[in-house]
Amino acid sequence: MKKTLYVINPNSNTGVTAGIDAALDILRQDDAPIIECVTLKEGPPGIQTQRDVDLAAVLVREFAEQHREDAAGFVTACFSDPGLHSLREIPDVLSLGISEGAALAAMILGRTFGVIAILDVSIPRHMRAWAAMGISDRVAGEVAIGRTVAELSDSEATLTSMIEAGKSxxxxxxxxxxxxxCAGMARYRESLQQAVGLPVVEPSQATVAMALGRLRLGW
Amino acid sequence: MKKTLYVINPNSNTGVTAGIDAALDILRQDDAPIIECVTLKEGPPGIQTQRDVDLAAVLVREFAEQHREDAAGFVTACFSDPGLHSLREIPDVLSLGISEGAALAAMILGRTFGVIAILDVSIPRHMRAWAAMGISDRVAGEVAIGRTVAELSDSEATLTSMIEAGKSxxxxxxxxxxxxxCAGMARYRESLQQAVGLPVVEPSQATVAMALGRLRLGW
Amino acid sequence: MKKTLYVINPNSNTGVTAGIDAALDILRQDDAPIIECVTLKEGPPGIQTQRDVDLAAVLVREFAEQHREDAAGFVTACFSDPGLHSLREIPDVLSLGISEGAALAAMILGRTFGVIAILDVSIPRHMRAWAAMGISDRVAGEVAIGRTVAELSDSEATLTSMIEAGKSxxxxxxxxxxxxxCAGMARYRESLQQAVGLPVVEPSQATVAMALGRLRLGW
Amino acid sequence: MKKTLYVINPNSNTGVTAGIDAALDILRQDDAPIIECVTLKEGPPGIQTQRDVDLAAVLVREFAEQHREDAAGFVTACFSDPGLHSLREIPDVLSLGISEGAALAAMILGRTFGVIAILDVSIPRHMRAWAAMGISDRVAGEVAIGRTVAELSDSEATLTSMIEAGKSxxxxxxxxxxxxxCAGMARYRESLQQAVGLPVVEPSQATVAMALGRLRLGW
Amino acid sequence: MKKTLYVINPNSNTGVTAGIDAALDILRQDDAPIIECVTLKEGPPGIQTQRDVDLAAVLVREFAEQHREDAAGFVTACFSDPGLHSLREIPDVLSLGISEGAALAAMILGRTFGVIAILDVSIPRHMRAWAAMGISDRVAGEVAIGRTVAELSDSEATLTSMIEAGKSxxxxxxxxxxxxxCAGMARYRESLQQAVGLPVVEPSQATVAMALGRLRLGW
Amino acid sequence: MKKTLYVINPNSNTGVTAGIDAALDILRQDDAPIIECVTLKEGPPGIQTQRDVDLAAVLVREFAEQHREDAAGFVTACFSDPGLHSLREIPDVLSLGISEGAALAAMILGRTFGVIAILDVSIPRHMRAWAAMGISDRVAGEVAIGRTVAELSDSEATLTSMIEAGKSxxxxxxxxxxxxxCAGMARYRESLQQAVGLPVVEPSQATVAMALGRLRLGW
Known part of the structure; x- marks a missing residue:
């Protein structure tokens, strides 16, 4: 039976899942695990607070328990990596988080990376995560675009604010x-890269690509 | 109305809560907030895995939401500080975790501190926490006594293993x-200190003492 | 005999001592050690240079030697913590410094703290101290208000400059x-906090509150 | 024209190249770049000293210049990553080093990784590299097996010494x-992993898998 | 036979060598090793890229091999310290690099130092070097003057840009x-120091002075 | 008038001063500042505690004030660098401490250095100093020989214990x-180096050599 790499969007926003799903098409292959992007319907509408992250962590693990039979691996596809260290307690599957994966990918592209965050309130949480990973010296900083979920639906303005944050x-x-x-915004990657003139890492793509390589190795 | 400092044992083991409660008696005062130690009945029997921690985080926050009216503050009384950063999102209360509190207390007692852990599996989780706090340089190391919950009920053997870990x-x-x-083991503190000849920090006491001081200041 | 927690202002400015003393009133309790704030008359008028700090260190220790019989503990109440590590060589008393105590208090209030210094010349000294404590990653930075002792007597202008530094x-x-x-400026704490919108740690209060908690525990 | 990912063994030992080549078979795919493992005939017989590394760096870059037309990317396949930062100056190709790639792969498998080095003399060089990468906090340590090139040909004894180093x-x-x-020793990976009971990262496989994922993304 | 301290300018620019040579006059003594500044004719015209650094590393070591008989020591006089760790593999001579030497000299002059770089492209390379040395916490930052080799010949404009970078x-x-x-710019040192009001370290002088002291000790 | 580099032994032990003085003979030159080693008679008999260090700091600065007219520079010759940062407040002289100087010298001799301390009680103080210098990553560790001042007079046993510590x-x-x-033990340097097979840094020699180089430069 062909195994599946589950990419879990831990919020309940199916638009985000669709964005992730489209971005991963390029990575799908016949002789590789199925890539299935799922939405956690019970998840918060967006993951902004630590409370959201903690709740998502539990839901992500629950999902994984239910699908461990056919799972090749799990990717927790929110930039706070909810449930990542819990997923890693499940033996014989590979588990990754898109924040960790993005950071590792960025570390081969340059000495320091900067993060375009959505909200200011997430930055201290991210900073704790970089420190916990032991890579703070590689983090140039974070700048938030400060847009609410509603405001993110305005694509043009969102891209403009991302470019501004990127230049800063x-x-x-x-x-x-x-x-x-943030997950689900791969469609802005190329425009952002062009406008700012720096390489841009899209976290879901970077992480799933890494996962597939590891799954092919079988270790 | 007199406010309460809730000390939340996030596992369902009432014996642990009782141990914490007894250890805090010395800190109770008429003109200070009530110190109430509670057991989270839906919590895991013990908190060993990251899954346990994540589940506890949600339960701790839920408890806090239900008691925020009369709460002066919350202490999450498990050495993995489940829910701590979520608690801190609740405005106008003081929230602490016993791992963080113990570390800060230890930092005024000597240059480096060593942690007597219960299980080896918790050590990488603790190490991530010290790194996230930015205090890894103050951590000498961790040694686990490697005793299950059942084995912890044998007090004499537990103390012996703690002394051995302490000497290492x-x-x-x-x-x-x-x-x-670990929470709930204050009764061993003095014997351990005598046997090893180093100052010993009991995390619940250290953290609640710190909380009470801050509450008296009112900021 | 009731023991005393000596809060030592190591400069000879009795106004500073009075400011500290008033700020600690809120922490005085019948069933706790006496809190006695003292001025070191032989100390420098203000502690600005390393020479001042070194001299103060000797005087602080001398004072402590003379009062160790009835001392529950000592707090060296200058932001350079003069004599702190010397005080800690005295057995059976608790010794704290207000810089260390303020830093530990700040670390539970947010990820990074910024220090409002009095003079630019003190900043490298503080930076060495944070590094020696192993907590540099938690320090956002320091900004000096650049006011001389004489200028500090103008309360309104001092507050204005502190708010400006805080906003920076x-x-x-x-x-x-x-x-x-700086010690002795507790009267500005609340206005500063309101104006800048960040929690503000007053070092003498934070440290003495911590000391009292530890003394109550008896370890 | 199909592009090629060049995996450059910078020493002149064709046996090492053959070992790398065999280990990468599992990663070859029809719809992915060709993986071609090459030996640098002018390279030193083995890369042990910094002099060897510096010479190899020049040769690796020279090779890359000659093949940049059809190159999708370059992997410098020696654990000192000779020429890595020079390769990265070539625009429009992806360049990786197996030491960096192995470290990043290890960081998703556990909190700390230990390196089985060949010779003691390489360890300070590796330590400089981990520090330059800003990931020293993730490095548990390095232990050398202390075997010369000649001695490495004894497979059984080599595995035994690797297991011993791994257990240490x-x-x-x-x-x-x-x-x-070290490159070219993939055949020991599984036995080593079984014997020590820890996940084992083989650097060439880990790095080429990562490279292929990135090449598929096209950024 | 009197031994020689070779100061190797690894680029082919004899003007730079002359600048270094003049700056070292003040350090020449009858009872000390000869200080001989040499130009590597096969070196790149300037060392800007990592490729230049790697090539220079090989050439520097080759030069040293040819002169080890009468060498008291070697100084690699380019701010990327090409070949430094290779030189250190030669027994019984003292080898230093001007970047390392300048950093150590700066560390006794103040808490943090800032580097005036020539080109932006060198800054990540320098940052890797400071991290590899384990001294990143002492580095305030780097600012490049952004002048090409041709533009550097305009002394007045070069000094102006250095002063601007220094003030930043x-x-x-x-x-x-x-x-x-950068090597070979000692003539600007005093003017720069006067204009900016901070102590200025000239790397060749600082390093050669350090080398001579060590050579006098004989260890 | 020829200026003097004062090497200040801040304890009252003239034997230590004599040991330092003899070790510096090799650095004396006609065309360089006089090197004068002085004993602070009011200093403690040995510097073991932080109290000793603080007292010595004041005395060292007092001495410097009295001799600043003819001073080229000051070296505080005790491994706790008493008064170093105070000395640096005196303009127009160069001030160094032998602990800092030894560390900088060691950093060019290898990746990590280990310190042979006299007493265990000094080690946390040294560790604070390395952290304050920002070079903890270069410190392998410290081992104390645990000999009292009286016991140090037995040269053979002292050397034996130093060799044992060095091997550890x-x-x-x-x-x-x-x-x-420790200052004043240069006579053991060569035997220690031979017995352990690692380069050995004697702090007074290393620091004074560095000072003389800087004085010759005039900046």
């Missing part, structure tokens, strides 16, 4: 690489 | 201070 | 918490 | 993951 | 000390 | 270089 990370924080601090 | 931290890891990496 | 720490250094880098 | 990293250095600090 | 390091990066991130 | 630093702590953590 490039010029004030001296970032060599940009990381998009 | 003192001699091999060059710890200046010991931190008991 | 908040906006440019991304501090989550402010620490007042 | 697990027990004394508290490594959660092992990294094989 | 002083005011924005809070550097206590400036380091000139 | 080499084998258990993986030090590449040894630093003698």
């Amino acid at each position: 990370l490039r010029d004030k924080h001296r970032a060599d690489v940009l990381v998009m601090g | 931290l003192r001699d091999k890891h060059r710890a200046d201070v010991l931190v008991m990496g | 720490l908040r906006d440019k250094h991304r501090a989550d918490v402010l620490v007042m880098g | 990293l697990r027990d004394k250095h508290r490594a959660d993951v092992l990294v094989m600090g | 390091l002083r005011d924005k990066h809070r550097a206590d000390v400036l380091v000139m991130g | 630093l080499r084998d258990k702590h993986r030090a590449d270089v040894l630093v003698m953590g």
Whole structure:
């Protein structure tokens, strides 16, 4: 039986899941695990607070328990990596988080990376995560675009604010690489990269690509 | 109305809660908030895995939501500080975790502290926490006593294993201070300190004492 | 005999001592050690240089030697913590410094703290101290108000300059918490907090509250 | 025209190249770049000293210049990553080093990794590299097996010494993951993993898998 | 036979060598090793890229091999320290690099130093070097003057741009000390120091002075 | 008038001063500042506690004030660098401490250095100093020989204990270089180096050599 790599969007926003799903098409292959993107319907509408993250962590693990039979692996596809260390307690599957994966990908693209966050309130949480990973010296900084979920639906304005944040990370924080601090926004990656002139890491793509390579190795 | 400092044992083991409660008697005062130790009945019997921690985090926050009216503050009384950063999102109350509180207390007692953990599996989780706090340079190391919940009921053997771990931290890891990496074991503190000859921090006491001081200040 | 917690202002400015003393009233309790604030008459008029700090260190220790019989503990109440590590060589008393105590208090209020220093010349000294404590990753930065002792007597202008420094720490250094880098200025704490919108740590209060908690525990 | 991912063995030992080549078979795919493993005939017989590394760096870059037309990317397949930062100056190709790639792969498998080095003399060089990458906090330590090139031809004894080093990293250095600090030894990976009971990262496989994922993304 | 301290300019620019040579006159003594400044004719015209650094590393070591008989020591006089760790493999001679030497000299002049680089492209390379040395916490930052080799020949404009960079390091990066991130520019040192008001370290002088002291000790 | 480099032994032990003086003979030159080693008669008999260090700091600065007219510079010749940062407040002289100087010298001799301390009680103080310097990553560890002042007079036994400590630093702590953590013991340097097989830094010699180089430069 062919195994599945589950990419879990831990919020209940199916639009985000669709965005992730489309971005991963390029990685799908016949002789590789199925890539299935799922929405956690009981998840919060968006993951903004630590409370959201903690709740998502439980739901992500529950989902994984229900699907471990046919799972090749799990990717928790929210930039706070909810449930990542819990997923790793499940033996014989590979588990990754898109924040960790994006950071590792960025580290081969330049000395320091800057993160375009959605909300200011997430930045201290991200900073704790970078420190916990032991890679704070590689983080140039984070800049939030400060847009609510509603405001994110305006694509043009969202891209404009991401470009502005990216330029600030490039010029004030001296970032060599940009990381998009959110899932489901792959469609902006290329425009952002062109406008800012720095390599841009889209976290879901970066992480799933890494997962597939590891799954092919079988270890 | 007199406010309450809720000390939340996030596992369902009432014996642990009783141990915490007894240890805090010395800190109770008429003109200070009530100290109430509670057991989360829906919590896991013990908190060993990250899954346990994540589940506890949600339960701790739920409890806090239900008691925020009369709460002066909350202490999450498990050495993995489940729910701590979520608690801190509740405005106008003071929230602490016993792992963080113990570490801060240890930092005024010596240059480096060593942690007596219960299980080996918790050590990488603790290490991530120290790194996230930015205090890894103060951590001499951790040694687990490797006892199951059942085995912990044998007090004499437990103390013996804690002393052994403490001596290893003192001699091999060059710890200046010991931190008991578990709630509800205050009754061993003095014997351990005598046997090893290093100051020993009991995390619930250290953290609640800190909380009370801050509450008296009113900021 | 009731023991005393000596809070030592190591400069000879009795106005500073009075400011500290007033700020600690809220922490005085019948069933706790006496809190006695003392001025070291032989101390420098203000502690600005390393020479001042070194001299103060000797005087602080001398004072402690003379009062160790009835001392529950000592707090060295200058933001350079003069004599702190010497005080800790005295057995059976608890010794704290207000810089260390303020930092530990700030670390539970946010990820990074910024310090409002009095003079630029003190900042490298503080930075060495944070590094020696192993907590540099938690320090957002320091900004000096650049006022001489004489100028500090103008309360309104002092508050204005502290607010300006606080806003710079908040906006440019991304501090989550402010620490007042000086003893005896508790009267500005609340106005500063209101004006900047970040929690503000007053070091003498934070440290003495911590000391009292530890003394109550008896370890 | 199909592009090629060049995996450059910078020493002149064709046996090492053959070992790398065999290990990468599992990663070859019809719809992916050709994986071609090459030996640098002018390279040193083995890369042991910094002099060897510097010479190899020049040769690796020279090779890359000659093949940049049809190159999708370059992997410098020696654990000192000779020429890596020079390769990265070539625009429009992806360049990786197996030491960096192995470290990033190890960081998703556990908190700390230990490296099985060949010679003691390489360890300070590796330590400089981990520090330059800003990931020293994730490195548990390195242990050398201390075998010369001639001695490495004795497979059984080599495996035995690797297992011994691995157990030392697990027990004394508290490594959660092992990294094989040499190219061309993939055939020992599974036995080593079984014997030590920790996940083992083979650097060439880990790095090429990562490269292929990135090439598929096209960024 | 009197031994020689070879100061190797690894680029082919004899003007740079002459600048270094003149700056070292003050350090020449009858009873000390000869100080001989040499140009590597096969070196690149300037060392800007990592490729230049790697090539220079090989050439520097080759030069050293040819002169080890009468060498007291070697100084690799380019701010990327090409070949330094290779030189250190030669027994019984002392080898230093001007970047390392400048950093160590700066560390006794103030808490943090800022580097005036020539080109932006060198800054990540320098940052890797500071991290590899384990001294990143002492580095305030780097600012490039962004002048090509041709433009450097305009002395007045070069000094002006260095002063501007120095003031930016002083005011924005809070550097206590400036380091000139290039060999052969000692003639600007004093003017720069006067204009910026911070101590300025010239790397060739600082390093050769350190080398001579060590050679006199004989260890 | 020829200026003097004052090397201040801040304890009252003239034997230590004589040991320092003899060790510096090799650095004396006609065309360089006079090197004068002085004993602070009011200093403690030995510097063991922080109290001793603080007292010495004041005395060292007092001495410097009295001799600043003819001083080229000051070296505080005790491994706790008493008064170093106070000395640096005196303009127009160069001030160094032998602990800092030894560390900087060791950093060019190998990746990590280990310190042979006299007493265990000094080790946390040294560790604070390395952290304050921002170089903890270069410190392999410290091992004390645990000999009192009286016991140090037995040269043979002292050397034996230093060799034992040195071997422990080499084998258990993986030090590449040894630093003698005490002034006035230069006579053991060569025997120690031979016995342990690692380069050994004698702090007074290393620091004075560095000072003389800087004085010759005039900046």
